Amino acid sequence: MVDTLRINSGRLWGRIDELAQVGAIIGTDGCSRLALTDEDKEGRNLVFTWMEDLGMEIVIDGIGNVIGTWAGNGTDKTLPPVMTGSHIDTVRTGGRFDGNLGVLAGLEVVETLAENNISPFHPIAVGFFTGEEGARFAPDMLGSLVYVGGMSLESALDIEGIDGKRLGDELERIGYRGAAPCPGPVPKAFVELHIEQGPVLEANKTSIGAVDSVQGISWAEITIEGQSNHAGTTPMHMRHDAGFAAAQIAAFVRQLALEVGGDQVGTVGKIDLHPNLVNVVASKAVMTVDLRNTDEELLKNSESRLNEFCLSLSESEHVEITSKPLARFEPVSFAQELIDGVIKVSKSLGLSVQQMTSGAGHDAQMFARICPTSMIFVPSKDGLSHNPAEYTSQEQIMDGANVLLQLLLQLAKEQSG
Numbered sequence: 001m002v003d004t005l006r007i008n009s010g011r012l013w014g015r016i017d018e019l020a021q022v023g024a025i026i027g028t029d030g031c032s033r034l035a036l037t038d039e040d041k042e043g044r045n046l047v048f049t050w051m052e053d054l055g056m057e058i059v060i061d062g063i064g065n066v067i068g069t070w071a072g073n074g075t076d077k078t079l080p081p082v083m084t085g086s087h088i089d090t091v092r093t094g095g096r097f098d099g100n101l102g103v104l105a106g107l108e109v110v111e112t113l114a115e116n117n118i119s120p121f122h123p124i125a126v127g128f129f130t131g132e133e134g135a136r137f138a139p140d141m142l143g144s145l146v147y148v149g150g151m152s153l154e155s156a157l158d159i160e161g162i163d164g165k166r167l168g169d170e171l172e173r174i175g176y177r178g179a180a181p182c183p184g185p186v187p188k189a190f191v192e193l194h195i196e197q198g199p200v201l202e203a204n205k206t207s208i209g210a211v212d213s214v215q216g217i218s219w220a221e222i223t224i225e226g227q228s229n230h231a232g233t234t235p236m237h238m239r240h241d242a243g244f245a246a247a248q249i250a251a252f253v254r255q256l257a258l259e260v261g262g263d264q265v266g267t268v269g270k271i272d273l274h275p276n277l278v279n280v281v282a283s284k285a286v287m288t289v290d291l292r293n294t295d296e297e298l299l300k301n302s303e304s305r306l307n308e309f310c311l312s313l314s315e316s317e318h319v320e321i322t323s324k325p326l327a328r329f330e331p332v333s334f335a336q337e338l339i340d341g342v343i344k345v346s347k348s349l350g351l352s353v354q355q356m357t358s359g360a361g362h363d364a365q366m367f368a369r370i371c372p373t374s375m376i377f378v379p380s381k382d383g384l385s386h387n388p389a390e391y392t393s394q395e396q397i398m399d400g401a402n403v404l405l406q407l408l409l410q411l412a413k414e415q416s417g
């Protein structure tokens with residue numbers, strides 16, 4: 001009975017669509033729900049209601065993570081839950097699947113178990129974690145980082161967003177500053193279903209990715225101070241041009257990633273220029289650099305090369321350059337028994353599966369610090385993500401959610417070990 005149990009893919013697809021209406025970007029399938037905005041609040045309220053409808057016991061912790069726990073009639077509520085989940089915040093120009101899939105698939109698993117009167121030994125918990133994207137409040141994976149004790153609640157609440165707002169104030173404002181303690185209770189295991197957000201599975205015509213690792217992430221905010229002056233009268237050699245220096249750094253980051261090669265990637269995703277006028281040499285630039293690599297030593301080396309470049313640029317261009325770290329996470333390896341579990345379950349469902357690394361950051365990488373963890377990937381059309389056009393078909397999502405269902409069931413049926 002349990003092996004042949006399947007999720008209801010129409011119901012899951014329907015919830016994904018309903019949540020995507022919150023903060024919908026008109027004329028696209030995407031959505032905009034930056035962490036702790038009114039749109040995030042509305043999305044949270046909707047998912048909260050779904051958790052209540054499923055009879056889950058819901059707690060909100062001090063950083064605004066929401067965890068719903070479900071127990072069947074025969075479940076031993078004193079045992080640690082098997083946990084799944086992800087995030088429902090998005091980047092400003094996000095898709096409807098990133099994060100949302102993992103949360104809603106978790107609810108779908110619970111509903112499937114409940115309607116079939118299946119009562120696993122361990123409770124099943126589904127969480128959505130605050131500010132995974134890091135697009136408004138850095139670092140990324142913030143809620144799960146605080147959950148596992150990687151950052152104190154006090155420091156997290158004091159983080160300033162890109163709009164100058166304090167995280168703790170915004171959390172209070174939207175009504176999601178909960179009372180449950182951080183760090184939170186340790187689950188028996190954590191499994192997250194997510195879209196791949198890259199091109200690998202589609203290119204290989206593979207249904208499921210069994211994620212074995214997540215690459216290291218280094219984010220920095222670089223500020224360049226120059227001097228504004230007249231664009232027509234200031235000789236080129238007399239300029240302190242923050243705009244030019246920012247452009248040089250952006251070009252260097254790309255060149256660096258190409259030279260290091262392998263898994264090294266580098267991105268300048270944000271540049272603010274001041275005063276940002278056609279006839280004024282820019283006095284100030286504030287920009288971000290995102291460097292990632294699966295190899296910690298290579299990542300460190302790229303960080304040093306960027307710092308050396310900024311130092312020599314500040315001398316040659318007569319500008320002041322300072323750098324502030326926004327996020328720094330080492331590469332993470334997942335638990336072999338759970339990677340094997342994803343592969344075994346996928347094969348038993350007749351699905352093609354491959355082991356792979358994750359280029360994106362995920363809440364699961366934080367849980368890997370405290371319990372056995374792994375992830376299930378499903379393909380992303382054209383490898384697109386952080387883009388309203390992000391797409392995964394209903395059938396591909398169904399396959400991933402069925403792998404999640406079977407794996408959670410296996411983990412939850414076992415005695416605590």
Ligand code: GLV
Binds near residue numbers: 132134140362
């Ligand atoms: C976070 O989700 C990231 O990988 O940028």
Ligand code: MN
Binds near residue numbers: 087098132194361
């Ligand atoms: Mn995500």
Ligand code: MN
Binds near residue numbers: 098386
């Ligand atoms: Mn994302």
